[in-house]
Amino acid sequence: METQLVVLGGGPGGYAAAFMAADMGAQVTLIEAESRLGGTCLLKGCIPSKALLHVARVVAESREMHEWGVTFNTPTIDVDTMRARKEKIIQNLSGGLKQLAKKRKVTVINARATFLDSTTLRLEGGDPSTYSENRITFDHCILASGSIPAMPGAFKLPTDRVMDSTGALNLADVPESLLVIGGGYIGLELGTVYAELGSKVSVVELTPTLLPLADRDLVKPLHDRLNKLFAAIYLETKVTGLTDAGDGIEVGFEDANGRRSEKFSRVLVSVGRRPNSAGLGLENTQVELDDKGFVVTDAHQQTADPHISAIGDVAGEPMLAHKASHQGKVAVEALLGEPAVFDPQAIPAIVFTDPEIAWAGLTEEQAKAEQIAVEVVKYPWAASGRAVALGRTEGFTKLLVDPDSERILGVGIVGINAGDILTEAVVAIEMGATARDLAESIHPHPTLSETLGNAAEMFLGTATEIYRPRPAPKA
Numbered sequence: 001m002e003t004q005l006v007v008l009g010g011g012p013g014g015y016a017a018a019f020m021a022a023d024m025g026a027q028v029t030l031i032e033a034e035s036r037l038g039g040t041c042l043l044k045g046c047i048p049s050k051a052l053l054h055v056a057r058v059v060a061e062s063r064e065m066h067e068w069g070v071t072f073n074t075p076t077i078d079v080d081t082m083r084a085r086k087e088k089i090i091q092n093l094s095g096g097l098k099q100l101a102k103k104r105k106v107t108v109i110n111a112r113a114t115f116l117d118s119t120t121l122r123l124e125g126g127d128p129s130t131y132s133e134n135r136i137t138f139d140h141c142i143l144a145s146g147s148i149p150a151m152p153g154a155f156k157l158p159t160d161r162v163m164d165s166t167g168a169l170n171l172a173d174v175p176e177s178l179l180v181i182g183g184g185y186i187g188l189e190l191g192t193v194y195a196e197l198g199s200k201v202s203v204v205e206l207t208p209t210l211l212p213l214a215d216r217d218l219v220k221p222l223h224d225r226l227n228k229l230f231a232a233i234y235l236e237t238k239v240t241g242l243t244d245a246g247d248g249i250e251v252g253f254e255d256a257n258g259r260r261s262e263k264f265s266r267v268l269v270s271v272g273r274r275p276n277s278a279g280l281g282l283e284n285t286q287v288e289l290d291d292k293g294f295v296v297t298d299a300h301q302q303t304a305d306p307h308i309s310a311i312g313d314v315a316g317e318p319m320l321a322h323k324a325s326h327q328g329k330v331a332v333e334a335l336l337g338e339p340a341v342f343d344p345q346a347i348p349a350i351v352f353t354d355p356e357i358a359w360a361g362l363t364e365e366q367a368k369a370e371q372i373a374v375e376v377v378k379y380p381w382a383a384s385g386r387a388v389a390l391g392r393t394e395g396f397t398k399l400l401v402d403p404d405s406e407r408i409l410g411v412g413i414v415g416i417n418a419g420d421i422l423t424e425a426v427v428a429i430e431m432g433a434t435a436r437d438l439a440e441s442i443h444p445h446p447t448l449s450e451t452l453g454n455a456a457e458m459f460l461g462t463a464t465e466i467y468r469p470r471p472a473p474k475a
Helices: 012-023 039-044 046-068 079-103 165-169 185-197 216-229 321-335 364-369 385-390 423-430 435-439 450-460
Strands: 002-008 028-032 107-110 112-117 120-124 135-143 147-149 177-181 200-204 232-234 238-244 249-255 258-264 266-269 273-275 308-310 349-351 356-361 375-380 396-401 408-415
Touching: 002 012, 012 028, 012 039, 012 079, 012 321, 028 135, 039 046, 039 079, 039 165, 046 079, 046 165, 046 185, 135 321, 165 185, 165 266, 177 185, 177 258, 185 200, 185 216, 185 266, 185 349, 216 232, 216 356, 216 396, 216 408, 249 266, 308 321, 356 423, 364 396, 364 408, 375 450, 396 435, 396 450, 408 423, 408 450, 423 450, 435 450
Parallel strands: 002 028, 002 135, 028 107, 135 308, 177 200, 177 266, 200 232
Antiparallel strands: 112 120, 120 135, 147 273, 238 249, 249 258, 349 356, 356 408, 375 396, 396 408
16 A cells, blocks of 8 residues: 555544645545544543543532532432443544544554554554555655553552553542542542542642642642542652552552551552653654653654654653644644744643643743743632632632733633633733733623733733732833
8 A cells, every 4th residue: 555644643633634634635544553533632531531520520519509509419420321421422523533534535544553664654453444455655654653651560460450541531430449649630630530429539649749840829729629629638658569459459658757558449540641652663764762752853843754753742742632733733734845833832731620720831930940030910810700600719810921021921820611711821922912912802701711811900000800009110
């Protein structure tokens, strides 16, 4: 078989690249080892986790409505129905991708592919009915093989009681107790789901804080809420080992107070993800890997091999679906001669816990580390009519502003639905907007999104609901 362009991987980056290339007239073959398109994000990541987080939020709201004089009975959880509903969502979206590929005349092959050389892939396994030969040659390949959950060898036990994120999303049951190893966004999101479904959830994190990559002030409202939702949060604590006790997992801990152990029904290992670059035959090409296993690319997503580009998780941090999709389009445009480069000013990041944490552009921690001068303003949601009406005033919206040019350099938001109001901030940063641009754009009231304009007004000293006159400029 021969094709002009092979896209290796059918996740958000891969199918975005394949579809754009087909739309621009290229002959495209999309190879995916799974039986369905969608990749980790759709099949066992972003989409199923957010579906279950929706369930968790509804359960929480049913409990919180007593403050309004509305009382519900304790929810009854039917795990089989919930699992089937989750699977239906995945099937609908994946089926839609299959139809879009067909309409665009993208050839889809379900097979495991490895590089024989820079222009040849060997195909095996999967669904042999989708390919007639076990080799395919190409002019160019876009590698979009994604990432897989990291599982330290010490935590690998021959039992399904020890899970990675994929196992946790399979929702085998609602365990009586669950330990989440790792205080990052995946662990906290899945921990929230299981806690709201009825598990006694504990989290252990080696560092002094949850979500180490986020600004500390953004994490605090979430930490305060999780202290009430979770059974325990162990910080600066090391897991020394796991032992299968038959009816549970015995976990050894070590912290400043010494060693101890505790038994849990299940353990979720959530210590990050690693690029899926091994076992692909990349040693048979000129592609270079860095010391973490990421494929090295330039601003056009081109690797050291002139026949191969790489995008998404396999091409470096941050491992986010929307970054992968954007890189896929950049890679295609660059291949077809367009002046496209991957050079974003802001890659949005969202932690879909309750409350959500969202940020884009420069963070306060980064500004301090790099000694970048910024003026930081925070608009408390206690002054937001919408937040007060929702009973969710723990959040705030933060702007990092260049004190000289008054350009918006970064935005951080913590609060319910924070991720849904972050997009305006991304556009502002990408377009080089100033605080005045943001403040003078009329925002709808009453909404949580208007807190972005309110924060800009705070910087200018013109906020209505907050008294914060701006200091007069120095003579």
